[in-house]
Amino acid sequence: MVVQDIGLISISAAAAISVCAGLSVIAQGKAACAGQAAITENEKLFPKALILAAITETQAIYGLIIALLLIFYGFGVI
């Protein structure tokens, strides 16, 4: 591992998680908002609304995976 790469790896990891989480949270907000409106109409929709809001989280998780892999690789864990 070349020491000067550490900064680049850290920036890349930060970019991976921030872009993915930032964009997925916008979608999650929309899904949660629509879900809340649906629950107002029918309380039984709560589990489905919760799950729909959680689906959009996937992209953030992928971002986190990339970030962690970058850090593990960069800092010699793998």
Added chain:
Amino acid sequence: MIFPAKMKEVCIIGLKKEKDDILETIQDFGFLHPREMQLPLEMQQAEIEEEVVSLGKISKLLEKIESMENKRSSFLESIFGPSNITEKIPDKINLKTIDGIEKNINKHIGTLKTLETEIKDLEELNNLLLKIKGIKVNFSFLKSSRTTRTIIGEVYIKKIKDLQKILNQFNTTILDVNKISKDKWYVIIISHVSEANSIKELTQHLLKEYNMDKLIGDPKEHLTKISKKLNRLKEEHKESLGEFLVKSREWKKSLTITKGFLLNLKEKKDIQAYLKSTEKTFILCGWVPEKHLKEFTSAIKNFDCWLNFEKVEDAPILLENPKILKPFESFVKNYGFPQYKSLDPTFMLALTIPIFFGFMMSDVIYGISLLVVSLLIKRSLKNKTTEWVASMATSFSIFTILFGILFGSYAGFEFHSIWLSPQQKPTALFAVALFIGIVHVNMGLVFNMINGFKNKDLMTILDSISWFFIEFSVISGAMKFLGAFEISTTILVISLIIGSGIRFFIKKFIGIIDIPGFFGNVLSYTRLMIILLASAYIVYVINFSVKMMWKTFIPLAIIIFVVGHSFNFLMGTLGASINSLRLHYIEFFGRFFESNGIEYKPFRKNLSVEVI
């Protein structure tokens, strides 16, 4: 347990003169799910009108009682408050009692509402007085006279100059100006009667005028009087509400029992919508679980009617699972009911949902905390929901403790790990998460094949087989690339072509486009590792901060420990349960589950009601 309960389709043809008795016997029997037949909508409404009106009245009264109860009870009371009581529904009820109860409820609520309005008005006045308590003039002197008008209101500090400009155009005097908040002042303006209206119109966008009609005498004296009256009214309201809530327990019980009685009556009339009749006979068809068929035949045999059993192709779904698995049925029901000849995945969910949760939480101390919370909820056992939450929390906590021991995690502190240490070997954890994903998704494919065999649907069977071929080629290819084992590339290519070919044959291009999505689903299981690691790193930061603080200021270290771990515990519980559910609903159910089954709702007389 693995499939929904077996049903038999039954058609009863009976004499019209015995119709009521037969229907009552069927309602008492309580296992027939009627098949809908046609009846004009107006007729159904006309026949059930009387019950619907009374039911509507009862629901409104119960709502009124609940709205009053909500003024007293808190969120914690709703969980740990008194338990629900089960009351029997009698055979006969005098419906006139509802009118008496309605009168009493309206009388009490009327008194409470009057008090609430008075309190609200006084509070508004009190707030106004608190704002302008700096006024040293007696309110009686501020009343408008024959030649003058007094305008009192509030203005934003930054707008005061604009107000001044407008007032300069008139013959006015600013009697008093004082600060009421960070950015607002109150102003007292005395103007000539002839100019008052023009001033009000020109300043309405700057000045929010107060209603001073009810203010008399010295401001401070007035404020004391108002706060005394306010306290007295609040006390009176509290007493009236308490008295109402005590009396309402009996009313609520009586109304809930009457509601149950009326619902039974309504159901009996509703069944008319499922009948078809001739001049002297009627026919009622429906489904009965096979295990209750004998009881049903013997219950009906006393009447002059003819029973016909038909072959069942599609029937309502009754999930049948052992008592220990029952709480997990709600996960399936929330998604939708499976088809009649399809697998009921409850038994699988009962195992995998707690395992996934335990994997993501994996901490012995957190597991014990969850177990304590579940036992506390179990002790209160207020209703079915709390019972369900407690049973879920118990099963989740067992697996959290188990994985905590395997990973050697105790409130974030690492001790001897039996299996592997997540923080030291994240790559191994990554592989484990992927392996769990592959196994889980393939279980879904196996279930899909079983459904295919059960329904004799070749396309469904082929769909699963195609995935097995594609999976074999991709996973073996990846292993070969990593040098785990050797396999001929030709075999891999042939396997991929066969799998893709079958998919093209079944679903055309959509079948091919689906392929990356399938591996995306498997990759999604890496969240098991991610959530575990995220929680572990948060705990690491908390424990590190506690260690640093411990040397300098012990109380703060204790606060950080308690607050930090409580927060992580709550977030972890929420995250792990939602993601565990998501993996089942999206990745697992997506492989085999079609949620278009109809829920089994038998025509049944309720013998008791639950009074909340």
